[in-house]
Amino acid sequence: MNVVNPATEEIITLLIENDRPSLDKKYNLLKAAQKHWAQQSLKERIAVIQRFYDLLDLEKEKLASILTSEVGKPLQQSRNELNGARTRIQWMINNAEKYLSDELVTDSEELQEKISYDPLGVICNISAWNYPYLVGVNVFVPALLAGNTVMYKPSEYASLTGLEIEGLLKKAGIPENVFQIAIGGKETGMDLLDMDFDGYFFTGSYKTGKYIYEKVAKKMVPCQLELGGKDPLYVTDDVKDIASVAAGTADGAFYNNGQSCCAVERIYVHENVYDDYVDAFVKEVKSWKSGLPTEEGVYIGALTRKEQISVLKQQVEDALEKGATLLHGGKRKGHVGHYFEPTVLTDVTNDMKVMQEESFGPIIGIMKVRDDDEALEMMKDTAYGLTASVYSDNRDRAEHILEQIDSGTGYWNCCDRVSAGVPWSGRKHSGIGATLSHQGLRAFTKPKAWHLRS
DSSP states (O other): OEEEOTTTOOEEEEOOOOOHHHHHHHHHHHHHHHHHHHHSOHHHHHHHHHHHHHHHHHTHHHHHHHHHHHHOOOHHHHHHHHHHHHHHHHHHHHHHHHHHSOEEEEEOSSEEEEEEEEEOSEEEEEOOSSSHHHHHHTTHHHHHHTTOEEEEEOOGGGHHHHHHHHHHHHHHTOOTTTEEEOOOSHHHHHHHHTSOOSEEEEESOHHHHHHHHHHHGGGOOOEEEEOOOOEEEEEOTTOSOHHHHHHHHHHHHHGGGGOOTTSEEEEEEETTTHHHHHHHHHHHHHTOOBSOTTSTTOOBOOOSOTTHHHHHHHHHHHHHHTTOEEEEOOSBOSSSSSOBOOEEEESOOTTSHHHHSOOOSSEEEEEEESSHHHHHHHHHOSSEESEEEEEOSOHHHHHHHHTTSOOSEEEESOOSOOOTTSOEEOEETTEESEESHHHHHHTTEEEEEEEEEO
């Protein structure tokens, strides 16, 4: 398997994909080691993860450089990702004992009732390339803390980062047979679905997530899916600092080249502030530096997947054919590397692909709306349900809109952010289950009720 630098299209290295016999061998090692790992005290498991947390900082520059080389994001954004992953890990370390220890429910002279949280067993984590550290630690860290062993399959577009993660976990003290890595693409993933794992945790597209869910359903084991979104954002007419809001929401749409499941993917703006917002938004986008992701100050790097360029071109063409106006960008940039210009479309309608189908790239449609009711109608017009955002100087007004939208996360005066203490979950085509928060820790456990009468 070739590992290609998306910024230069040069081959970085070659990797050998795991075939089914090698995967079976790794699974058997994980199966044999699981009970012993679970018998280690929670404090011991926490101590190992603490060392992993420390190593991520000590080796940050090396890890960021490798990440940028294979996914194309600017080097500073790679550093930011590592910092964000450590913040999440720290929350898990601080809260693992609280949420994974036995929970006493009733305690009297005659009766004690409690809940214990047993590990699922051997879990399979099929991960994503856009934020391999962030989405990875959402799964394998709480899984390991809870006493599971883990088969971790990084995306084929982030395999070198996956190997670095494996190496750091082993260096931190994770036993050899407690964490194994599966290298490969679609075929490797298909093999994993045929194996007898005690839980599946996938991050990626709706199409692949739906396939996985249907494929493993007969096993009757937990299957969590963290999928994509078509996340809407609404700017009301009571916003006073429109330039600041435009700059912040542009970042929410284009950070990491728009390759975020929770990126702002469609924007609705009240007609009273629409012109000022669009002017400020385009000005912000034009100020960004594009180029090699290793260059200082670059904000827009290369797309990770070359195939996404054609998706973005189709969305632009569809929008223009249906009456949209192209204010900036709209085409591939250069002849070498997977570059696409940051693209801003106005005069869009909700029947356009750019407003309905996940873009996962540096493109945004901005639509003028009459009032809150029309904005709400447009925001709800989607098969996805990951996040929704409202910018307003009136909290009650914003919350009234957000509570009517079927999404896993609601944002007031912010967007495109994730915090470890609250659950990360999608609705409808955006997934099932939750990571992060106490729910994310317990997602890797089986609760057992105890009734103990003296």
